Amino acid sequence: MAREELDDHALLRRFVAGDEDAFVALVRRHEDRIFALAFRVTGDREDALEATQETFVSLFRRAASFKGEAEVGTWLFRIGINASRDVLRRRRRHPPAEEAPEEGVEDPRFPARVEENAVRRLDIARALEKVPPEYREAVVMHDLGGVPYEEIARLTGVALGTVKSRISRGRRLLAQLLEPPSPGAPSKRTR
Amino acid sequence: MTEKMDHPTCSELLGRHVRGELDEPTDRAVRAHLAGCPECEQERRGLAALVAGAPPRLSPDERDALLEGVWDAVGRRPEPMPASPPQPGRTRRWFERLSPALAAAALVLVVVGVSSLVGGGGDEGGGGSAAREKGTRLDRRLDAGVGSTDGPRFKRAETAFSAVDLVRLGRREPAVAGVAEANPSTAAARETAAGLLAALVSQAPPEVADQVRDCGRATLEAATGPTLPALAQRGTFEDRRVLVMVFVTDGEPGGRLDGYAVRVWAEGTCDVPLHTASGLLPSP
Numbered sequence: 001m002a003r004e005e006l007d008d009h010a011l012l013r014r015f016v017a018g019d020e021d022a023f024v025a026l027v028r029r030h031e032d033r034i035f036a037l038a039f040r041v042t043g044d045r046e047d048a049l050e051a052t053q054e055t056f057v058s059l060f061r062r063a064a065s066f067k068g069e070a071e072v073g074t075w076l077f078r079i080g081i082n083a084s085r086d087v088l089r090r091r092r093r094h095p096p097a098e099e100a101p102e103e104g105v106e107d108p109r110f111p112a113r114v115e116e117n118a119v120r121r122l123d124i125a126r127a128l129e130k131v132p133p134e135y136r137e138a139v140v141m142h143d144l145g146g147v148p149y150e151e152i153a154r155l156t157g158v159a160l161g162t163v164k165s166r167i168s169r170g171r172r173l174l175a176q177l178l179e180p181p182s183p184g185a186p187s188k189r190t191r
Numbered sequence: 192m193t194e195k196m197d198h199p200t201c202s203e204l205l206g207r208h209v210r211g212e213l214d215e216p217t218d219r220a221v222r223a224h225l226a227g228c229p230e231c232e233q234e235r236r237g238l239a240a241l242v243a244g245a246p247p248r249l250s251p252d253e254r255d256a257l258l259e260g261v262w263d264a265v266g267r268r269p270e271p272m273p274a275s276p277p278q279p280g281r282t283r284r285w286f287e288r289l290s291p292a293l294a295a296a297a298l299v300l301v302v303v304g305v306s307s308l309v310g311g312g313g314d315e316g317g318g319g320s321a322a323r324e325k326g327t328r329l330d331r332r333l334d335a336g337v338g339s340t341d342g343p344r345f346k347r348a349e350t351a352f353s354a355v356d357l358v359r360l361g362r363r364e365p366a367v368a369g370v371a372e373a374n375p376s377t378a379a380a381r382e383t384a385a386g387l388l389a390a391l392v393s394q395a396p397p398e399v400a401d402q403v404r405d406c407g408r409a410t411l412e413a414a415t416g417p418t419l420p421a422l423a424q425r426g427t428f429e430d431r432r433v434l435v436m437v438f439v440t441d442g443e444p445g446g447r448l449d450g451y452a453v454r455v456w457a458e459g460t461c462d463v464p465l466h467t468a469s470g471l472l473p474s475p
Contacts, residue, residue: 175237
């Protein structure tokens with residue numbers, strides 16, 4: 001059977017058995033999804049590339065320890081979330097000493113619209129960082145990764161209702177962090 | 192679906208709602224609930240902000256760079272996935288992509304290189320060093336790859352080079368070390384240089400292959416001592432798009448092939464290099 005027709009678990013088994021082309025097939029199959037995740041979390045294309053690369057380096061090194069209790073894609077997604085956060089942490093410790101055009105001076109490299117989008121992406125990345133980790137992981141896995149509630153519950157070892165609650169609260173926290181406070185805005189809710 | 196909807200149900204449907212995947216009656220029910228529920232509406236806004244816009248996709252160059260970076264980090268050679276795998280469970284080697292004559296010549300070089308390294312502790316076990324927290328990405332890739340037995344190589348990742356990066360490229364790139372280790376003697380350098388250059392040209396993308404060939408030839412013809420092409424890569428240097436080539440040389444005239452020379456040309460030309468660097472390779 002051609003590698004393209006094998007499912008993720010079969011590809012992973014072949015890779016662990018020594019078939020590096022199976023690893024390449026796994027990378028090709030998941031790279032866009034992991035990159036999209038990393039881009040949303042970091043807000044920066046280059047950081048997202050770095051996080052994506054580190055995700056697949058982890059896949060290479062940890063493939064043999066994968067026990068198969070989750071989908072490979074979900075497992076990769078969790079690795080990708082952590083890799084993206086690691087990149088963000090490093091970036092905060094060692095911020096690039098370049099760019100940053102003077103305030104009020106239009107940078108000719110970036111049309112205003114692109115700049116606005118970039119700012120917005122960064123805002124979302126920063127807001128995500130402020131969401132408690134257990135909420136953030138659930139939101140990112142479900143809303144960006146399409147991981148079902150039940151699988152998140154199994155992976156994280158919490159009740160299904162807790163997963164749903166975390167996702168709901170995480171989304172609302174994101175909105176609160178992204179929007180200017182307004183009088184009468186809801187802040188707490190019990191369900 | 193009735194018009195009445197509770198919070199948890201609305202929350203579960205929000206993802207499909209913002210992606211426009213709900214059937215009309217269900218979507219109408221969600222919208223009705225949202226209109227009367229500021230909390231769920233706030234949840235919808237948070238979700239919409241998170242998923243706004245089309246998901247970004249990797250460009251072809253970024254795909255190449257990604258896989259190359261992974262192989263570098265784990266201490267292995269980057270390999271494109273073959274359209275028709277030659278044999279199940281077997282990874283193609285770089286010389287298998289060459290013409291038969293070149294492949295034979297290249298294979299000889301690799302065999303010589305590997306035999307000279309038996310017992311040398313190459314890092315083929317996937318145990319490359321983890322990414323360092325400080326330093327450039329180029330640092331990390333080069334750190335992770337030192338010690339492998341690469342042959343000549345066209346690196347598809349594009350890098351924004353600084354002068355320091357170029358020195359590191361000469362001193363620490365596995366392909367450069369591999370070519371030097373495979374050709375310890377200066378005696379046969381002239382005979383092997385053409386084959387190595389052809390191997391580089393064959394790996395280069397079509398749009399840059401001519402420049403690799405022409406700049407490589409010009410450098411070999413101008414060289415006064417033994418010179419072997421080992422690496423080519425595109426990128427930017429001082430805000431200009433460039434082709435970088437690294438050659439193995441005799442760092443000290445008359446001795447072994449233990450030096451490197453870096454040449455940087457503006458894209459599309461083999462005139463006077465924009466930048467050069469040279470020095471001795473680290474001791475094996």
